[in-house]
Amino acid sequence: MLKIQNLSKSYRTENVETTALNNIDIEINKGEFIAIMGPSGCGKSTLLNTIGMLDSPTSGHYWFNDEDVANYSEAKLANIRKHNIGFIFQSFNLIDELTVRENIELALLYHNIPSAERKERVEKVMQQVGISHRANHMPSQLSGGQQQRVAVARAVVGDQSMILADEPTGNLDTQHGHEVMEMLQELNANGKTIVMVTHSPAHAEFATRTITLLDGQVVEPALKAVS
């Protein structure tokens, strides 16, 4: 599905250069559920953002579906992203002024999908994540767990093949966190490729493979034996 080779990312602030990712090689196959772990500041989020094409690498290669996208323009990346990747964030990132239904529909709004089909797909996905009864509520009226379900629904409604989740359980209590993880696992079982950043070893257990980062480098590159 994607292959990263010799990829580096550094940030320049005035005269200090910070290397967030240092010569990374990663390959992720279709249908995998990857957990990225590591201490704060090790480059997890940078890696996720790079995979999600929200950020461009400083050097190296990034093949996404056999296309080297490392040097693509922002508009081109946006187009690939739109059709292939869904996002889930730690802080949910729902739009406060839109209802649950509208927030989910947002993911289809920029895809030229007719309104009737949009409605249908939104209803379906709301049922899947069990949020239908809250369809007309505002995000602020929901609990954190419910908000994250909306975010999951939004990430899958576009039917993208890969889902990137940045600490999806970070703002949730144990029970709700567990629910979300089960939801992700189910999505993975249905064929979605999932890449998730997490701090929790317990939640990493849900993944099929864990990549650990330390100071911008992959320290445990070896494939975890699929048991």
Add this chain to the structure above:
Amino acid sequence: MLIYNYLLSGWRNINHNKLFSSINILGLAIGLAAVTLITLFVRSELSYDTFWKNADTLHRSHIVFKIPGRDPFKAVSAPGPLIHALKKDYPQVTQASRVASISPAIIVGAETFIQPVSLVDKDFLTMFDLTSLSGDLSNALNDPHSLILTKELAVKYFGQEDPIGKTLSLDYDYFKRDYKITAVIENSVSNTQLPIKALALIDENDWTDRTSLFAQWFSVNAQLYFQTKKPSDLDHINATFDDFSNRNFPKLPIGGADAKPSDFITLSAMNIKDLHLHAVGSGEMTERGNATRVFIFSAIALLILIIAIINFMNLSTARASQRSKEVSLRKVMGASRSNLIFQFLGESVLVTFIALAISIGLVEIALPFYNEVLNKELVINYASTDMLQITGLALIVGILGGLYPAFVLSNFRPATVLKANKSAESSASVKLRAILVVMQFAVSIGLFISTAVVYSQMQYADKMNPGFNKDNMLLVHRIGLDVVSEKLDMLVKEIGKDPQVTAITWSNETPGNTNQNNTMIRLPGMSKDDALLMGQRGVGYDFFATYEIKVLAGRTYQKERNDTPLATAQIREGANRKSSIVINSSAARRLGFNSASDALGQSIFTSRGNPNENLEAELEIIGVVDDVHFESLRATIRPEIYNLNATWGHTLSARFNGNPDTLKANVEAIWGNAIANIPFSYSFLRQDVADMYKTEQGQAKMFAAFSGLAIFIACLGLYGLANFTATRRTKEIGIRKVMGASVFDIVKLLLWQFSKPVIIANIIAWPIAYWAMSDWLQLFVYRIDNSYILLLSAIAGIGALIIAWVTVTTNSVSVAKANPIKALRYE
């Protein structure tokens, strides 16, 4: 200490948010400057003639002649004999004086000046408290050989010498007299309808052959001021003026046997303080103001102030959520709500005072231009209460603008705010802000439409064919003075020789420089009671050809065909000779002819001489010319006849091509050689015609300037708001981008958000502007169609939308381009 902390925090806030602060301060400064400028103007307009000691009991009489089938003729001057009747019939009238402004040649030694002199009655000096600089005013006008000069004229004529007792002569053209200077008075102030430069006594015996000045009931050539015992006497006089007219006016030659003078004449009187803004009619010595204009500009000032305050409130409340953390922390540390209100009010007053300082600079820069447009000498008097008033205004603006934000800010609940990720702003304040933006734009668009309509009407007046060619015409004035008119033939010949001159003529009146001279006209077989009142003008040979006025039928006066005028004296002698006449097409219609050519060869009778003489001249219509706008488009074209002035006129008109300055220099040289004592006076017809619309033009300029400012301030506010909103919406924009929205999608979204208020503002502004401006256009008989207002409204609306877009696009694009992950980072 607390105050210091507030000031420090306030100052840092101003300093920290440079963009917001500059927008806030600049908007306020421009608003305050505009209000100050308009206030100076309005105050000056309201101050006219309020300074006279007797202002409450001084009044002026006005007259309206209601002529059947014509616009009424309104004058602020009065018939000469009215003064005597007024003093006789009204015991309430204690003193009265006519004021006739006449321009004689003033001969001082070898020099000659042309200067308006006010001829007054003796009461004048006790009615008006003039300030004497030298000489005894109480004895200054004891005889018709005394002259009072202002300091300005005394210095001009006699330099530094003591003028008291010196002599000079006044040549009235009709007679000449030596005067002795008896007093020098302070120069006339600018805020008066009675600008006095020189004063001499009226002696009716001097003018026995020119009865129109002081002796005729149907000529109005001098103003009449009178003083009453108490202010309320004015009401009694106004209420009884009709009876007074019927007692004193001679019977009019129109309306039949039963007609009363009050059927055709309305007298009225007005207090001197009201003259500048409320008097109506011709015959004023200096330009009048206009109450509507004062009202409109006061309203504009208020609107600009409101826009500026709205901006201030908008930007402050918009920024409120950014400061919510500070507020919450202060609250946690123990600040009370009133502490915080005090802090924020203080901040807004601080901002206002910075704006005030800038606005004073702006006013000082703008004043010279402003004065030029308004033809005034306005200044801020820093030593007077002006400063106090301006500071007071700033304080009020600061408090008004700061009040709402202060309450919003101080009302934040720390618990909610500090929990973060929650907008601290209530939806009510978002709504209020939207309403305020709509209001700002509605006002701006309304002002813009009004400006466009005024400007279009000016363009229309300028482009409209007045019936003559106003370009390339040099006018030479004062040719009616005896010393000049005896050399008229020679002047015409000499100026005609200039190779630049293609045609030349003379006349009593020229467009933009006219009199209300009327005469009774009747057709053969029509009784004198049914006679029609028509305008008359005196023109020389070649007048119509020189002015390029279209001849619809027949011919105009030609020297070669021996066209000569019929003198009244000849009719008195009983010669009963027939003469010829040229009329305009309105006159032909009014006389009942179906077409111009039908009128040719027909006779009409016109009254001549004094009304009691009952003289008539028979005139054969030899030509009918097109209707011509001698006056502004505010007046309907009247039916009129053109008498031949074979040898005399007030103004010489020369049509030319090539450089106007060369011609002017050449003509001036010819004048200088031929006429020694009279200064050369000229103008260009195009300018004279444009001057008829000077008031409207000044108004249009002021309108344009202030509506431009209003729009500018509104856009400043919009820019700040767009900037703020874009910042506030970064998270939303980030999410949308992650969901696949393109930069264009995002910009579209933001533009639409800011288009809505502008569109709603249009819906509010259009009907109001349409109503107000169609009403204004009624002032003009000849005017642009009302549908133009709609067209201009559409242009204004689209313009406002485009300006709004341009304003918000720049920062919308930069926000839309920003990388979404920045916005979506965890807290």
